[in-house]
Amino acid sequence: MRDSKFIRRLQKELPVWAEHGWVRPEHQQDILAYAATQSGGGTSHLTLALGVMGAILLGSGVITFFAANWGAMTKLAKLAVLFGGMWAAYAGSGLLMARGSLMVGHAVLLLAVILFGANIALVAQIYHIDSHYPDGVLTWSLGALLAGWLMSSQPALAAGLLLGILWTGMEGFGFGGGIHWPFLLLWTAFLVPILRHRWRIALHFALVGLLFWSWETFWQTVMRGQGRLLAQVVELFLLSYLALFLIGKLMALRPDVEALSSVVQRYASFAVLACFYVLTFPALRRWEHGHAGGTKALDGEPALWLMGNFLALTVVAGLAWQHHRSAPAEDRPPHFVAGQALLAAVAALLAVNLFAPPAWGGVLALLFNLAYFASVVWLVYSGLHTGNRSLVNQAFGFFALWVLARYFDTFWTLFDRSFFFMGGGLLLLLGGYFLERQRRRLNQEILLRGEGGK
């Protein structure tokens, strides 16, 4: 789809370029013909997208049809339909793949995975199995992982990841048994084929899953009144995502995984800024110490969380050192050096925050705000230098959020309510307009440099 858009745009632009004398008019058709021969992926991706939608529709139809017509069938006949349908779908996908129809084959494989899930639900119905229902979703997810892994199928793997997210959501929010650590095991199992095949779409799903789990864990901590540990949990996430960001940076240096590095950096920087944003609230520290007494430990003693923080700090330091060594001193661009300095400052601040007495709360919140602001500025700087527009966009988004939060913090009690809302409205309108203009200008600059979207 991206190719056809490009060709349409080229068709519009070429006459203008010819008018300016940048290309010769007689070469326009040659350029278009060449561009057309280079666009191979559009049709196959459309086939896959249509196939996946077809598989989902067909799967849903099969489930509802049989579920509505169960009454007249014996158990044996029901099982024959369920198992036979699933086996046929797998056989069909194998046949299609063997004949070279890979995209349709993957779509039919996805149908088979959907039917496996339907079979779990329908077998449970036939035999009145009413157990811990997230287990069924986990089984389905594992089945999708198996299919995605063995058949090298990105759609099946992505479906499995979605089910994994659903599973952890059910366990975390439906059964509230504390932090759902087993999700990380499942997530790691999914990561292996993603890295092996360098699947970008599945990587998006995996990172969304990780962000969801992190949010769920944060929420569990808040809901269970673990004020004493909240800052440690947020810090641990911040450090972990900082480590992931550095891993993304290091991936960019390795040709075999370079294609995935921008995706990793994008999600990691988002999570780092989100964690940072939480730590900029002075109320967090007041809340944290206000709830210090009488709370029960959250899946382990506070000392374990502290150790986790130190371990994460060590990992971040190690990765930063490796990143530092990746370029000779004379080749290090200014944003690289600034990033390393900022990283050191943030790491020191986080280390101090772990042991700071409550009386330091105000100073630490101020320092976190300064560090947050510096990180946003650095992200814009780095995004501009490396041509990564998503970093620039994220930085602007988080800057706007930060300004709004500080406006609320500062003026909520100082202003009369009507002035507060009028001021807020003006801030949103004018600030939003200004920020959007700047964001577009910077994005345009990146595009003009020809490095956009990396």
Place this chain on the structure above:
Amino acid sequence: MSLSLRIAVIVLLQTLALAAMIALKQRTLDTGAPVVLETQPIDPRSLFSGDYVRLNYAISTLRLDQPGSDQDFKPHDRAYVVLKPGDPYWQPVSVHHEMPALAPGQVAIRGEVQYAGDFLWNQETGTSEKVRNVRLRYGIESYYVPEGAGRALERPAAGEKISLRIAVDRAGAAGIKAVLVNGRERYVETLW
């Protein structure tokens, strides 16, 4: 690994997973001790998966003031309820965190705590009574019935009494063997 072998491995493992679901349930039904429980079907729903009734048992909410019962339950804890034979329904004896030693004739059914509290609504007196209690789920609360039959179970005719015959295996797992109306089998579960 060839394409056909990979497909075969997926099909085999997924089929085994489904078969295991059936086998585990059937094992409970075949080897478990038969127990008759008093129940009140509630709230039949017709989802895309068919018509089913939710079953609320007399042992779904239990007082913890019976001698020997553990007290410190919280939601999502595992619990074992000791049952003794009664006429016609089996009666709860005590509630425990771990599988207790059983007297002859008794069985222990395994459940998950959904709620634990200190006040219980007494339907007879219409007042709230201060007594430690738990609400439990045993995994036998859903029963799928032919389309349209759910409402008949939810609202039995005058004089009809619904009860369930379940099987409880040695580990405490339970499965529904039959739905009884006035002690006579209305629906009976078979393997095929």
